[in-house]
Amino acid sequence: MRLDYLSIFPGYFDVLGISLLGKAAVNGLVDVYAHDLRDWTHDRHRTVDDTPCGGGAGMVMKPDPWGEAFDEIIGTEPDPSVHVVFPSPSGEPFTQSVAHDLSSVERIVFCCGRYEGIDHRVIDYARSMWTVHEVSLGDYVLNGGEVAALAITEAVVRLVPGFMGNPQSLAEESFSAGQDGLLEYPLFTRPVSWRGLDVPEVLMSGHHGRIAKWRRDESIRLTRERRPDLTDSDVSARH
Numbered sequence: 001m002r003l004d005y006l007s008i009f010p011g012y013f014d015v016l017g018i019s020l021l022g023k024a025a026v027n028g029l030v031d032v033y034a035h036d037l038r039d040w041t042h043d044r045h046r047t048v049d050d051t052p053c054g055g056g057a058g059m060v061m062k063p064d065p066w067g068e069a070f071d072e073i074i075g076t077e078p079d080p081s082v083h084v085v086f087p088s089p090s091g092e093p094f095t096q097s098v099a100h101d102l103s104s105v106e107r108i109v110f111c112c113g114r115y116e117g118i119d120h121r122v123i124d125y126a127r128s129m130w131t132v133h134e135v136s137l138g139d140y141v142l143n144g145g146e147v148a149a150l151a152i153t154e155a156v157v158r159l160v161p162g163f164m165g166n167p168q169s170l171a172e173e174s175f176s177a178g179q180d181g182l183l184e185y186p187l188f189t190r191p192v193s194w195r196g197l198d199v200p201e202v203l204m205s206g207h208h209g210r211i212a213k214w215r216r217d218e219s220i221r222l223t224r225e226r227r228p229d230l231t232d233s234d235v236s237a238r239h
């Protein structure tokens with residue numbers, strides 16, 4: 001998998017050389033390339049923004065640098081196998097399902113906007129050439145797309161076959177398929193007693209059936225308390 005990042009702050013992506021992602025890069029599972037959008041400007045100030053047409057506050061990212069960067073980094077021929085991700089507060093929700101879909105893609109280009117956002121023609125042009133995903137991390141406002149691109153990267157790459165040491169751990173996570181859209185149950189490890197707080201006895205019983213039931217019940221309880229939006233009528237009936 002090749003990952004490209006276009007940003008006026010490419011240093012954000014230095015972190016991708018650390019921890020598991022660094023290991024994936026070493027193992028050849030993932031190739032990471034960060035690009036400074038200003039490298040495709042031609043004025044002394046390396047300008048990437050301008051005032052919004054129609055007025056309004058703030059500045060908008062000019063289309064020209066993006067187009068020239070696309071030409072050099074991706075190419076000038078349409079190729080639907082290239083997936084271009086635009087993090088945006090007005091994007092579709094980024095979910096585990098989207099992460100799963102992207103984990104089987106060979107090439108992803110992240111376009112990280114700043115200011116008020118990117119001239120919309122950049123997104124329209126990208127849609128005419130590649131497979132585009134305009135996605136939002138959640139209902140809060142960030143200052144740009146870089147942090148979202150990092151979060152999306154981690155969510156996607158950890159699903160790439162061969163990346164995680166124990167793929168079984170993926171199967172048991174919240175939001176993964178087969179968990180019925182339930183939140184993960186509470187986790188415990190040794191010591192059994194810590195500052196007057198004990199591990200639930202059932203988890204020390206060695207009775208796998210009871211442990212499985214306790215965990216399911218806890219997942220249902222937590223999901224109903226914290227994320228009623230995740231429990232549809234069928235799921236509630238089944239629980």
Ligand SMILES: CN1CCCC[C@@H]1Cn1ccc2ccc(-c3n[nH]c(N)c3C#N)cc21
Nearest residue numbers: 087088113137138140141142143144145148
């Ligand atoms: C603050 N400033 C004026 C208001 C509109 C946003 C803008 C900043 N900004 C520019 C590019 C850009 C991309 C993503 C996001 C973003 N915010 N929240 C999310 N869940 C995001 C995603 N994914 C914010 C961005």
